[in-house]
Amino acid sequence: MKPLVLICSQDEELYLVLSHILEVDGMESELTTDANELLEMTLTREHQAVILDCQPASVAGGTTFASVKQELCSRLPVVALVARGAETQLLDLFKAGIDQILLRPLVPAKLLDYLNKTIAMGQERFSAVGNGRSLFFGDLQMDLVSQCVRHNGHEIHLGLTEFNLLRHLLENPGKVFSREELINAVWPDNIHVCVRTIDVHISRLRKTLTGASCNRYIRTLRSRGYSLEKLGG
Structure with missing residues (x-):
């Protein structure tokens, strides 16, 4: 499956240029012109990165930077495209914690280099450790061979159901799962489980x-389910 990049911009011409650049490098893209829709789309689709067009006329205004980054937490890398000379905008971006800032006119090689590196790092969360495999998310580590979970090196003791739930979430960071989807992923087909049982576990x-x-x-x-994210605070 090709990496999917979400672009937030009201400049259709810019989107066409970016989508072509990404397509040539083996990536797919989709467009949104609304910041609220952007956040909703990142919860319903499996994006690998977000590009914010921060031109003065863009929807990605100063207050949007912080809200977008806060909502996305560490789930997705965010790239901001800024006009040269926009010093005040750069300060807002740095304060908001945007991952990467690139100046327009854009140098495609810089964008592709950053995206390829960050996407590769994201894929390494599911990586080899010792003779088996481990899953990582922030300071959490799950060894799939020993079925041991650690936080900052300290072991966490989980019941089998909680372990399987956490494993499924670790394998799909940032993805929202309904209660029914979690039941199908964790329990055998021949066992009937009430959806509210998920809430208990x-x-x-x-x-x-x-x-x-x-x-x-x-x-x-609310009304949708659960996802694994770094919520901050």
Whole structure:
């Protein structure tokens, strides 16, 4: 599957140029002109990066920078495209914690170099460790061979169901799962499980993670389900 990049801009000509650059390098892209829609799309689609067009007439205004970065947390790298000489805008971007700032007119090689590096780093979360495989998310590490979970090197003891739930979330960071999807992923087909059972096990998982000082990972989306994210704070 090709990496998917979400572009937020009201400049259709810029989008056509960016989409062509990305396509030639083996990536796909899609466009949104609304910051609120941008956040919604990142929760429903599996994007690998976001590009914000920060031209003065763009929807990505100063207050949008901080809100977008706060909502995306560390789920996705965010690239901001800024006009030369926009010093005040650069300061807002730095304060908002935008991952990468590139000046327009854009040098395609710089954009592609950054995207390829960050996308590759994201794919390395599911990587080889020792003789087996481990999953990483922030300071969390799950060894799939020993079925051991650690936070900052300290072991966390989980029940089997909580372990399987966390594993599924670790394998799909940032993706929102409904309760039904989590049931299908964790329980055998011949076992009937009430959807509210998921809430009980998520609560237990959160309680255990809280005891290990790493409770800010599982996000609840009302009427939609759960996702694994660094919520900050």
